[in-house]
Amino acid sequence: MGGSLGIDLRQTGSYTVLGISRQAATCREAIERGVVDDASVDLQLMAKADVVFLCTPLGAIVSTFTQLLPYLSPETVVTDIGSVKQPIVEAIAPQWQNFVGGHPMAGTTESGLDAALSGLFVDKPYVLTPTAATPPTVLEKVESIVRSLRARIYHCPPKTHDQAVAWISHLPVMVSASLIAACSSESDPQVLDLAQKLASSGFRDTSRVGGGNPELGLMMAQYNRLELLRSLHAYRNQLDQFITQIQQEDWRSLELQLMTNPKTRSQFVG
């Protein structure tokens, strides 16, 4: 993600892009490929930065910021690209006034320099999560950079962001992961074998995100725990309603719910 940011920001011609990596080889490669203007393993390089994007995995954002803190000049604006915002904002904002949380929703499942793509953010959502304490100039500065990526910018409080992504991103992972685990619990080997042979596009699509990177699933559960639990409880209530309708052969209620779904879904993924 950091690589994709570097490529696009350099292409605008408006920015000098400096990169930090733990690996000297990654720094050299990033410079050679033109992903950054300069790169170093030494955090001191960030002393020159006007705006710092923290692009580590979610679990390393706050500790990376803490390491960086001694090198930052007081006017430097800091932002991050973590997929959960409340714990990040709560940890960093009290230590750094010129901070605003961000979440570009344009990932690939790949990571590293090889995954860096030009134009990754175009027309993709990029959520910024200022609080009442965020100076307007800080928000404006990050927003002007994000605008140059041609992303669709949204603003909201960190908690609103985390609740929204719980519904449309983190809940689907758990729903889908439960499907895979439940299907494999079948104890009759003949049924399990046949199910494996007959599975096709319906199972494929519904199980896709639950069969993805386990570290990502774990991380979203750890960092967005309360909002994910909130959506999981609402989901279980809905599931129980369907189970009860089917048990009681209340076909009219089941049909009414199923009939509203195509339209409801189109409001999310029109």
Add this chain to the structure above:
Amino acid sequence: MGGSLGIDLRQTGSYTVLGISRQAATCREAIERGVVDDASVDLQLMAKADVVFLCTPLGAIVSTFTQLLPYLSPETVVTDIGSVKQPIVEAIAPQWQNFVGGHPMAGTTESGLDAALSGLFVDKPYVLTPTAATPPTVLEKVESIVRSLRARIYHCPPKTHDQAVAWISHLPVMVSASLIAACSSESDPQVLDLAQKLASSGFRDTSRVGGGNPELGLMMAQYNRLELLRSLHAYRNQLDQFITQIQQEDWRSLELQLMTNPKTRSQFVG
């Protein structure tokens, strides 16, 4: 589906295909398009048939068979293409010895003559569900026709079929339908609005089958009720396990489960 069968069976050059429709216009069109050799609204046409495929929607298969019964000659072999097998087999087999249930798993969501496609069954599963009472010659006759469609043939008891499709076809619909309904239950309009704007491929794939044809969802729940409930209960147990792990911050157990999922999924949709 009946139209696709007609197209492929005629193309083999080995069969004369006769069709029945309620609409005279459909009969004329099927003949003109070369989907059938002859067609009629009059069930009498089936008196000439060696093998009859019942291709109505699930809810009309048994009643169509009952209407057809007086016209059939005793040697005629009957099969159907319904997506649930136990209730169909239990209703028809006692009345017609030369019956074997079938389920070609190659549908499109479209129906009618316009959806008829050549080669629809190639490399797709086609399950045949003989019972102990099915004469081997009946199975062989239907199987030789299905083989000419170049489908992948599986045999199993009707109940095994219904349990397998409950897992990989009917459960995913309810899992996915619950996701759509749960997400739309969000009561904070700002969160709901943001969730709708941020939803992308993860939500799109996981919600696809739950936002499909409500009649199909209802029908599978009605006809495969007990097996669907069996899989729904196993699913809810698995979901509850995830919820408990997240509530108790039992990250090791959650991670272990998520880590087995990619491999488990590949056994279904390798």
